[in-house]
Amino acid sequence: MKIIAQKYRDGSLTLLDVPVPATKAGGVLVRSSYSAISAGTELMKVAESKLSLLGKAKARPDQVRKVLQTLSQQGPLATYQKIANRLDSYTPLGYSLAGVIADVGAEVDGFRAGQRVACGGNQFALHAEFNWVPVNLCVAIPDNVSDEQAAFATVGAIAMQGFRQAEIGLGETAVVIGLGLLGQILVRILRAAGVHAFGIDIDAERCRLAMEGGAAACATKGGAEFEGFVEALRRATSGAGADCIFITAGGDSNEPVELAGELSRDRGRIVDVGKCRADLPWAEYSQKELEFRFSRSYGPGRYDPIYEEQGIDYPIGYVRWTEKRNMASFLDLIAQGRLDLSPLISSIHPFDEAVAVYEDMNAGRSRGIGVLFRYPDAAPKTRMLELRKAPARAGKPRLRLGVIGCGNYASSMLLPHLKGRADVELAEVVTTTPLSGANAAAKFGFASMSTDPARVFDDADIDAVMVLTPHGSHADLVARALRAGKAVFVEKPLAITAEGLQKVVQAAEESSNTRLMVGFNRRFSPLLRKMRAAFGGFDDAQFLHYRINAGALDPASWHADRARQGGRFVGEGCHFVDTASWWFGARPVSASAVSVGVDADNVAATITYDNGASAVISYMTGGDPRYPKELIEVAGHGMTAKLDNFQTGEVWRRGKRKVFRAMAADKGQKDQMLAFVAALRDGTDMPVPFTSLVETTAVTLAAERSIALGRPFSVADIICGERHDVS
Incomplete structure (x- = not known):
């Protein structure tokens, strides 16, 4: 299958051939129909990757702190190896799509193969032909909602969460600063809720589009019509100012925050839904006693691995609107005819053109609001990809290695010592995510990559297996490898429970195979x-x-x-x-x-x-x-x-x-x-x-x-x- 990825070192974009993801418990395998580009979020990521190392450091001070901690604890060499590994890795793009379920994992209820779904998550709903998506980031698409509109469900959930954070009600007045895709959707949600919506942007065409979506008035800041906009807002609020200001703009300017203070009523609310500078002007904000709120992405559950990855939902009696419920609510509004996103769809491109589309957008040659990728209608062909045939080395015995898992530690501290050796062939790498396999293949020259561990156990030509996965999987994978007659290297620990350790011991005894090494380095x-x-x-x-x-x-x-x-x-x-x-x-x-x-x-x-x-x-x-x-x-x-x-x-x-x-x-x-x-x-x-x-x-x-x-x-x-x- 194909996936779009970028190198963080220089920002270069590539359409890669990678294996289809494995269908894991707790989620579904989805064949993409359409995926939406979020120009603000994704182009910011692309632009950041094109910065110098100093520029990257300024953009991500949180990562700089981690680097300094690693430097002080592990020294310059280990720190350099980890940084270089990160910079040379492919990273994915995308977080909002619609598709059809191709396979359902164990422990999943409420979904079936062939069902249309909308999916979210910047680790799961990627610009790729197939994605494995956990159940709490996946919602059914109503019958009367098109895949094209459903592809915007994640962006819609972000707008829904911002709306809920404002606690705004029928008859109130709101201003949306920033009329990109997120701002346009938010204007339409506000109108569907009976809120008088006003909009501000630097682009007159976006203002026109928001007016078509139901905004009472829109203007460009500093434009000739801005005074008329302020007057219209004053009339609509009897001179008080807006009840709520939504900031959906991005960038380093503090102007949106300052403007929000000027347009807000006394004791009004400002909700930051975008990512902009937020140095609150003390005089304006304190004199009006303004309340500044942040909106956490898609809603409650976001950034919580227990909710997102393990599928454990929050009880509705305690958390009414989770990120999944926000996505479903957004699709319901479309199904009821209260939202129509079709005017926001600027262009639809075949996924094969993904690199050119990003380059045009990044260069400013394409300024569309809603851009979609369209995917071919095809079943998954394979979960394994042969990359090359290893050259024969006559007279030189070679150890053929199968590697399961290839995270940052394995890529920076273990596999570099095996790369290029005459007595070692890196035969196959097995990873949970296809892009991890692509990174490993590019760096270390694996002959093939897949997402199915059984391949390395069943391959009679593989002499040894390296298990470099998260800890909880070690004992089971080691026991399987020993029973398959393979020598095994497993990164520590060997097991995390007594039962797991006993499973390994039993496998070694029953197979008479103790060719095992644990990464006690x-x-x-x-x-x-x-x-x-x-x-x-x-x-x-x-x-x-x-x-x-x-x-x-x-x-x-x-x-x-x-x-x-x-x-x-x-x-x-x-x-x-x-x-x-x-x-x-x-x-x-x-x-x-x-x-x-x-x-x-x-x-x-x-x-x-x-x-x-x-x-x-x-x-x-x-x-x-x-x-x-x-x-x-x-x-x-x-x-x-x-x-x-x-x-x-x-x-x-x-x-x-x-x-x-x-x-x-x-x-x-x-x-x-x-x-x-x-x-x-x-x-x-x-x-x-x-x-x-x-x-x-x-x-x-x-x-x-x-x-x-x-x-x-x-x-x-x-x-x-x-x-x-x-x-």
Whole structure:
């Protein structure tokens, strides 16, 4: 199938061939009929991507803060790799479409194949021939509503939410500043609700279109007719001013906000539905006691992954108008004949012309209000796309890899170490979203890409599978790969539940396949290995303290979904448990842990080992995010070792201090990948014993049990599911 995408580095647009998305539970696969271009939002995104790096930084200060945090915690090399990966990736466009359901996922009620639907979401309703859309971003199209008008449902929902935020009623007066697509729709909604609507824009043609849509008066700011516009508003409100001002304009000018204050009545309401500068003029706003409100996109549920991605609706008794209900309400207005968007449709273009359409709009050669892409009427052909045939390399044994998942960490920290190697062929990449597959194929030269994990399990020519997906899927995918006879590399954690871990162990036992490696990369750090060698023997008891300044988690991050992805200590704490076990050369026996404060991920865990060693892992989420992330201290044998954020280290022995330094923070990802490839290529033992991988995972799960029960918990209890009281 085809999808339009842009490179964020330079803003270049491309129509890509990618696999059809997989049909996942909780959503439907939709074949697009029409998708709407939102000129303001999308062209702003295109324009931003064409800025210099400094310009991009000024446009996105939130991302700059994240970069500075990564720089302070992980060093310049890792930061550069992540930034470069982002810049070189394709990003999608679009967020509003109409289409026909091609397939229905599990756990979905109320939808059927062949049904016409309108869809929203800038991650789901893309300018693409097929999209997988979760149920709460999908609504049925009434029979008497055309696909062309229904394609504007998401933009309509934004206008509906702005209208609701205003709490405006029958007979009141409103001014809409900015008469682009969103403003035009809002004018028509106001008229349908019995509100006297006025409009302002910099374009006279847009003013004319709003007048045709029912506006009482419209004018261009600074135009000859503006005084007449102000007089008309004064007459309509008996000199008081508008009850509500809607700002649907965008840009860096503060003029819309200033104008809103001038046109509003005393104690009026200003609702920001667009994205403009908002430096409120104190004198005007305070003297009138004006109320400034923001409108959150499509409505309640927006930016909430539980609502949007998991499909958990808000009870109507508590939240009357969600984003899905706003979309449905908008389509109902069209079905009742109270809204007609046909005058707003400026042009309809075949999707094959998408790149030229954007270029014309960006260059100002096309200034239409409502622009649609029309898609061919075709069934999905395949969920796999062959990109090239790998060249034969006679006499050189090659490891054929299938990769499932390819997010930012995999793209910046793991796969670059495999690209271009003579002994590795990147055979196939499997991703949830087709564009992720296209990014991986472009960067690393995969021979094919798909959205179906079964392909890599069923392909007899694939030697090994890399599982680089979100945490909750690891155990199931690893078990499937082991049963398929594949060697496996899985990014940590191996499992997020005891049941998942037992599933992996059972699969390994029943298939007699333990060719498994988990991404516990810190034991491969060159600096840490040098320090361990200098520390000496490991016969006597030692004490290790591992302090992690993890920082607070973005609530929108998928890591925050404890129910589906496990807690942060299970997800990341296994790194530090593995490092301690490797340093000691011992096997963990039990874990005792507490969570500190209200954050369940703020954990202090103590681990005992079979050789008498002990490790304390302090996983701290409440510290300064700019403070260095990791510190390790070890004491034993009359020696002390200290590693500071994988950049500097020291070992004290017999009163003498030996200092270790690294050119850049190296947490061992490269050496880890080379060790994995070498073991499979040469047929040697895996770099980390299977039992150690299982025990490390069990420690983090035992720590979670210990927090819940308030006592130490046995590692064997997790692995075997038996009772081993160690209190």
